[in-house]
Amino acid sequence: MFASADAKSALFRDRYDIIKQRLLNNPLFRDASSFENENVREDQGKIFKLTPIPHISTTPPAHHVTLGMLTRMPDGRYHVEDPHASVPLEFPNKVARTPGVFTETAFVLVEGYWTGEVLRVETVGMPPGEGRAESDKSYKNIDFFGGPKSTESPERLLFLEKRLAEIHFVILSDLWLDQPKVLSHFRTLLSAYSTPDFTPPLAFLLCGPYSSRPYLLGASHFDAYREGFNTLADIIAEYPRLRESKFVFIPGPGDPWDTKVLPRARVPKTVTGRVEQKVPGAVFATNPCRMKYFTHEIVLYREDLATKLRRNCVVPPDEDEEPDAHVHLVQTVVAQSHLCPLPLEIRPVSWAYDAAMRVYPLPQTVILADRCDPYDVAESGSTFVNPGSFPTSGWSFVVYYPGSGRVQHSKIPN
Structure with a gap:
């Protein structure tokens, strides 16, 4: 470190x-x-x-x-x-x-x-980006993802990926466990996916922070934070039809023990014990985290990046040429091949682990979970998605189909 x-x-x-x-x-x-x-x-x-x-x-x-x-x-x-x-x-x-x-x-x-x-x-x-297809031509036999290798051929994996086009992920951000209204709407989401009308997702990708208030060291904050996860475990356990789905937790700003340095470690086990006990598919990941679905690489990163980039810009974006602020953000990430292209004094990155923040070669999908408005942008052959803030964007979330690349922005009605 x-x-x-x-x-x-x-x-x-x-x-x-x-x-x-x-x-x-x-x-x-x-x-x-x-x-x-x-x-x-x-x-x-x-x-x-x-x-x-x-x-x-x-x-x-x-x-x-x-x-x-x-x-x-x-x-x-x-x-x-x-x-x-x-x-x-x-x-x-x-x-x-x-x-x-x-x-x-x-x-x-x-x-x-x-x-x-x-x-x-x-x-x-900005330096022009390089699509994944072009990068793969230069690095045909190099596996940048790592992890266990499949025994199936890439062609077979791609065939299965396209064939299982209805497999999907549900992505949401700012799951504030200390707010009863948030828990109520999340329960509504789980209830819908537990009915025969819906196919349960392969995974729920749940980004933090998991409290509406930043975590402060102290017994009262610790007990409240742990109680929030205990309540969440009980809610998920009410829906046995979702036992086969994964629940992936990615910490956000203000979650313990937030040192302000990237990459972030997982939410500590001292508060997640009941979730890991009652939810077989619970996975507590780092921020950012990477996953692979057949040949499809996905990176998830929770950061209020749009605001920080705009606040620290030296030359303002040309909004006459490109009025969409989300395009400017995505172009910056692609051009810099980095998830957090900010000065280190603004957003510190551990010098030894900067490689964890890089996105080169580009993954097929990058989830940039942010409090700004939801969006999806296609750039350099990759898809960039922000589900928005679940509590402050009208209970918005995203359903993503990696086999087809389809992004479906959804909301839970009040």
């Missing part, structure tokens, strides 16, 4: 290397050295030459496109930085930009004019 100081620099260096490698797989981008190769010809159309940042500061005034991390120096000026050097940036009153939320420590593409002292920014953009 407590890594050496070298791990912090390695964290950003690894993020940079992943994005640069992804860019160089894109036919629109080439490293500057590639242009010395006769295979790169003018008739190949528009190709962006990436100039390494150390080379910019040693060249006469000229236009450049470069990749680097957006950094604020102690004097308040912004620089773009790679593992070897940095150059200062000069932003005009209006700068062209691609969809995305540009925060400090985000890796960005900058196009501008080097004056000899500063790089005058003309366009700032």
Whole structure:
């Protein structure tokens, strides 16, 4: 957990290397050295030459496109930085930009004019994403997911996945166990799935926080929190038809023992004993957590990411070009290949476990559970879903069918 100081620099260096490698797989981008190769010809159309940042500061005034991390120096000026050097940036009153939320420590593409002292920014953009199909071509025999391997062939698994198209997951967030109204509506949901009219889901994916108030150390909060889980265990046990379904719990902000550092450990066993005893399919996972359904990889992450990204942006999103704020959020996650592309002082990440936050290669489905309005966005061949907040979004939840990729936004009527 407590890594050496070298791990912090390695964290950003690894993020940079992943994005640069992804860019160089894109036919629109080439490293500057590639242009010395006769295979790169003018008739190949528009190709962006990436100039390494150390080379910019040693060249006469000229236009450049470069990749680097957006950094604020102690004097308040912004620089773009790679593992070897940095150059200062000069932003005009209006700068062209691609969809995305540009925060400090985000890796960005900058196009501008080097004056000899500063790089005058003309366009700032998110690095283009890479779909899962393209990544798989580069890593045919590498299993990034890990875990036990199936004895079935990938073709057989894909066939079964498509054939069982009605298998589904129920996803909801902010299951406040200290609120009777929340428990009442959750009971209504379970009752519906216990009738012959509905097929029980393969799993209920239940994101926290599990209390409407942040957990504070103390006997009263501990007893109330544990009692909430005890009540939930009794409710689920009332529906024997759901004994075959999994109940997966992903902790959220404010759940114990919240150290504010990502990735988050599971909800402690000291409060979940009755659930694990009475609910055979209970799984208490980390945040984020990963699961696999045949060939389909799913990542679940509970964070109020939309608000934090917008609050810490350096360059505001271009809402004239793309008015949907959810698209800007998804583009940022895809471009950064990271679930939490925020400065470490805003949302700390354990230096040694930053890899747990990465989404490269892209999973087929990413659940970004957030308090903002529900949405689903298709990007780079993957589906990004937010079920919204169960108590504050009108009792909203999502039914997801991984075999077909169908996302069904649903609500429990009052």
